[in-house]
Amino acid sequence: MAKRNDLEITRVFDAPRKLVFKVWSEAKHLAQWWGPKGSEIEVKTLEFRPGGIFHYTMSFGGGKMWGKFVYREIVEPEKIVFASSFADEEGNSIRTSFIDPWPLEILNTVTFTESAGKTTLTIKGAPINATEEEYNKFEEMTASMQQGFGGTLDQLAEYLLKIKE
């Protein structure tokens, strides 16, 4: 499971699922934990519903950056699917110059499962391309096992290695 290129990240939290889901869905909680170490998060907009956005600023060491989620699917308390990106003040997705390469937008699927009072959180990531058309193609690609691709990026990484051999 702990393969280097596996793009599925799992962690068990010692807290009930209801609480873990809650801290993902409310602005006052997100402001407390979302954001890199040493940064301060300020939530500008949080519309926790499909199609809604989470638009926030991260401040650290005099610098300020904007980030954005667009929620695509929410199944309380099991699943959140959202596209994440860096943003400008108006909420447009932008590329950042200090992490390169980084896709413009990433589709993240977070699932919450509970067992014996503990919550297992799994996140899967996939880059989304500039246009909806290309996004659909990415979906198509992940659906097509024939091509050597599966639903997760580790398979993509494997494929990439394979054709590079």
Added chain:
Amino acid sequence: MRRDVFQAIADPTRREILGMIAHKSLNINAVSENFDVSRAAIYKHMKILAECGLLEIKQQGRERFCEGRLEKLNEVSDWVEQYRQFWEARFDSLDNYLKELQSKKKKHGKKK
């Protein structure tokens, strides 16, 4: 629009082209003959691949060849690694926050 490696590999036809030219450079026409779609459509994909830095088109006499530049694909694995680090850090932060929240709750519980 900026082209990047993620865009390059998003399309199945483009991935197939990459697979074909991974080990040897091929005449452009020879590549397009392998597909059912029009030659123009294949050229368009090659152009995108070239703009993304994954392919180079070289003129040799009267023929044009395309050559893979697959080292560019390392950017995808780099990104995968960065994404992992990013989320591991977020999960640490979430873990701390949940502990904090729950210890507060317990303290309040004991006060009564």
